[in-house]
Amino acid sequence: MKEITSQQQRVLDCIQIYLNKTGFPPTRADICKELGFKSPNSAETHLRALEKKGFISIESGASRGISIINNQEYPIDDNEYPVIGLVAAGSPTLAEENVERTINCPNSFFESDFDYFLKVKGLSMKDAGIMEDDLIAVKKTTDVKNGDIVIARLDDEVTVKFFKRKSPKIVELEPANEEFQNIVINLEQDELYIEGKSVGLLRKN
Amino acid sequence: MKEITSQQQRVLDCIQIYLNKTGFPPTRADICKELGFKSPNSAETHLRALEKKGFISIESGASRGISIINNQEYPIDDNEYPVIGLVAAGSPTLAEENVERTINCPNSFFESDFDYFLKVKGLSMKDAGIMEDDLIAVKKTTDVKNGDIVIARLDDEVTVKFFKRKSPKIVELEPANEEFQNIVINLEQDELYIEGKSVGLLRKN
DNA sequence: AAAAATACTGAATATATGTACAGTATAATA
DNA sequence: TATTATACTGTACATATATTCAGTATTTTT
Structure with missing residues (x-):
C-alpha cells in the first residue's frame, strides 16, 4: 500500500x-x-x-x-484497546491486573497502529502537552529514534520521556518540564528496557 | 410496513x-x-x-x-466526524470548505457527545497541554461554565481559551500561556459568540 | 535534466441505466 | 363484478455515467 x-x-x-x-x-x-x-x-x-x-x-x-477496499490488519476496523494505569513493579505492563478498562477505537486511528493506552502520571512531559491522566497511545517497539517520546522501564518503574542517544552506550531520557532532571543511563551499568513509543494522545475532559 | x-x-x-x-x-x-x-x-x-x-x-x-432501509437493528456507534482546520472569516464553522477531512470515531468516545474536531493553531493554550495541530473534540453548546475550555468567535476569528465570567456583563477569555494576554470582553460593547466547548483532545504523532 | 506523479480544466462520446409505454395473465380485494 | 396488486415479456428512448483525449501547471522522483 x-x-x-x-x-x-x-x-x-x-x-x-x-x-x-x-x-x-x-x-x-x-x-x-x-x-x-x-x-x-x-x-x-x-x-x-x-x-x-x-x-x-x-x-x-x-x-x-x-x-x-478494507485491507486492515484486522477484519474489523474497531478494537478494544486496554488502558494501562499504574504498573506494579516487576509485572508485565499488559498483565491483566494493570488493565483499568478498555476503549473502543478504530485500528487506524493514529498514524501508526498501536497496542495500548497508557494513563499518564505526573507532569514530567507537560511542555510536550502531556498532562496528568492523559492517555498515550503506545506502539510496542524497541525501534526508537532520537526525539521520540518513549515509554521506558527503569528499575521496574515505567516512565515517559524524550529519547536521546548520546553515544553507543549512553542514553538520556529527557523530560519536558524544567523542574525535572534528565535521566542519564549508562547501558553497561544500568538496565533500560524500551516498552514502546508514543504514536498519539487522547484526553477526555 | x-x-x-x-x-x-x-x-x-x-x-x-x-x-x-x-x-x-x-x-x-x-x-x-x-x-x-x-x-x-x-x-x-x-x-x-x-x-x-x-x-x-x-x-x-x-x-x-x-x-x-435499515430497520434499526443495531444502532451504529460509529460516525465520521469532520476535522475543521482554518476557519475563513465570516464563514460558518462547519461549512464544507472548512472541513479538512473526517475521522471515524465511536460516538461515545469522550465523556460527552461531540460534533466536530477543531485543529488547533498556535500555542496560546500550551500550559493546558493543548499544542499546535492537536485536535480538540468540540461539543456545540453555549452552556459553558467557568473553567471550561471554550471555542469562541471574536471578530470573525476562532479562538480556544478558558472561559471566566467576571460579572454579568464581563467575560474573560484566559489563555494558558504567560506570553499571551487575557481577552476581556464587555458584552455590551463587543460581540462574543461561544461556538462550543472542548470535551476532549486527540493528538497524532 | 528528464521522467513520472499529482492536480487540475474542458470537451466529446459510447454506453450503461432508469423509466415510460404497450401488452398478457393470475390472484387478491372491495 | 370491477378494481387493484402481483408477476411477468418486450421495445424504446432520454439521460446518467464512465471514460478517453487534449491541454496546463506544479511537484516529486529518477
Missing part, C-alpha cells in the same frame, strides 16, 4: 461519506460537486490513483462501481 | 447479496440476470413495490440508486 496524498484522502473520505449518506457510491460528477472540482476527469484521475494504490476497486463500465 | 411477497423478498435478498459482494447496489439488469427475469421492467416493478412498502428507497434518476 503506497502512501496516500491529502487530496486522494479527501476523495476517499468523500466516497465513504457519500456511501454512509446514500447507501451507494458516488459518480465522478458527485465527487466533483462535493469537492468543488469542475471536471469529471479530476475525480477520475484521483479514483485511478486510489485504485492503483489499492484503496478502492473500480468495476469497469459499471456506474457507481466504486468499492472501498 | 406492509407484508412482503416471496418474489419481493427474493429481489430484496438479491440486492443485499449484490451489495455484500460488490459494495454497490445492482441495476435493474443485474437483478434480472440474478433472478432470471427477461425484462428490466420485471425488476423495476418489484423495486417500486418494495419502495412503496418501505423496504428500500430509490433515488430518482440515479443509477444504482437503491438503498435498503
Whole structure:
C-alpha cells in the first residue's frame, strides 16, 4: 500500500461519506460537486490513483462501481484497546491486573497502529502537552529514534520521556518540564528496557 | 410496513447479496440476470413495490440508486466526524470548505457527545497541554461554565481559551500561556459568540 | 535534466441505466 | 363484478455515467 496524498484522502473520505449518506457510491460528477472540482476527469484521475494504490476497486463500465477496499490488519476496523494505569513493579505492563478498562477505537486511528493506552502520571512531559491522566497511545517497539517520546522501564518503574542517544552506550531520557532532571543511563551499568513509543494522545475532559 | 411477497423478498435478498459482494447496489439488469427475469421492467416493478412498502428507497434518476432501509437493528456507534482546520472569516464553522477531512470515531468516545474536531493553531493554550495541530473534540453548546475550555468567535476569528465570567456583563477569555494576554470582553460593547466547548483532545504523532 | 506523479480544466462520446409505454395473465380485494 | 396488486415479456428512448483525449501547471522522483 503506497502512501496516500491529502487530496486522494479527501476523495476517499468523500466516497465513504457519500456511501454512509446514500447507501451507494458516488459518480465522478458527485465527487466533483462535493469537492468543488469542475471536471469529471479530476475525480477520475484521483479514483485511478486510489485504485492503483489499492484503496478502492473500480468495476469497469459499471456506474457507481466504486468499492472501498478494507485491507486492515484486522477484519474489523474497531478494537478494544486496554488502558494501562499504574504498573506494579516487576509485572508485565499488559498483565491483566494493570488493565483499568478498555476503549473502543478504530485500528487506524493514529498514524501508526498501536497496542495500548497508557494513563499518564505526573507532569514530567507537560511542555510536550502531556498532562496528568492523559492517555498515550503506545506502539510496542524497541525501534526508537532520537526525539521520540518513549515509554521506558527503569528499575521496574515505567516512565515517559524524550529519547536521546548520546553515544553507543549512553542514553538520556529527557523530560519536558524544567523542574525535572534528565535521566542519564549508562547501558553497561544500568538496565533500560524500551516498552514502546508514543504514536498519539487522547484526553477526555 | 406492509407484508412482503416471496418474489419481493427474493429481489430484496438479491440486492443485499449484490451489495455484500460488490459494495454497490445492482441495476435493474443485474437483478434480472440474478433472478432470471427477461425484462428490466420485471425488476423495476418489484423495486417500486418494495419502495412503496418501505423496504428500500430509490433515488430518482440515479443509477444504482437503491438503498435498503435499515430497520434499526443495531444502532451504529460509529460516525465520521469532520476535522475543521482554518476557519475563513465570516464563514460558518462547519461549512464544507472548512472541513479538512473526517475521522471515524465511536460516538461515545469522550465523556460527552461531540460534533466536530477543531485543529488547533498556535500555542496560546500550551500550559493546558493543548499544542499546535492537536485536535480538540468540540461539543456545540453555549452552556459553558467557568473553567471550561471554550471555542469562541471574536471578530470573525476562532479562538480556544478558558472561559471566566467576571460579572454579568464581563467575560474573560484566559489563555494558558504567560506570553499571551487575557481577552476581556464587555458584552455590551463587543460581540462574543461561544461556538462550543472542548470535551476532549486527540493528538497524532 | 528528464521522467513520472499529482492536480487540475474542458470537451466529446459510447454506453450503461432508469423509466415510460404497450401488452398478457393470475390472484387478491372491495 | 370491477378494481387493484402481483408477476411477468418486450421495445424504446432520454439521460446518467464512465471514460478517453487534449491541454496546463506544479511537484516529486529518477
